[in-house]
Amino acid sequence: MEEKEQVDLNQLLNAIKSLTLQEIKIFTDKLQDELGISSDNLYSSRGILTESTSHNKEVEEIDEKTEFDIILEEVPSSSRITVIKVIRSITNSGLKEAKEFIEALPKTVKEGISKEEAESVKAQLEESGAKVTLR
Incomplete structure (x- = not known):
């Protein structure tokens, strides 16, 4: 098994900078x-290059x-x-619905927003004084 040589990254960068566009493409x-x-994986705007067990590169999507x-x-x-007034404006509900809404907590005010x-x-x-969770 060959021993890996230490590569000076500055030397490598300088060598790459001296290449022509055609040489860079090759x-x-x-x-x-x-x-x-x-190249699709290299330039993915939502991915990160990671090394797999087979030493190939693959893109891991970030959700x-x-x-x-x-x-x-x-x-x-x-x-x-105050909270009833805010609930009414957010949910476009009436006074009775808003009042009933805050009596049975916890409750989802809005979904998928x-x-x-x-x-x-x-x-x-x-x-308005309410305790709220964002999920």
Whole structure:
């Protein structure tokens, strides 16, 4: 088994910088073939290159949560009226529905909404005195 040589990364960078565009194209093609990766994987905007057990490179997708639920956890008795007003405006419900809504907690206020909308709704409810969870 051959012993790996230590490579000076600065020397490698300087050598690559001195290549022509055609030489860089040939170099990247050979590098992709050698490592078993494709340009699609190299330039994926949502992936990270990771080394697999077979020493090939593969892209590991990162899932970022895009939909959120707002859960109303608790409403202090001193804030009930204010929270009912906020619930009415958020859910477009009547007074009776909003009042019944806050009596059976925890309860989902909104489901599958964007992060921006979820943060806005959460802020409104917290300002009115409610305890809210974002999921």
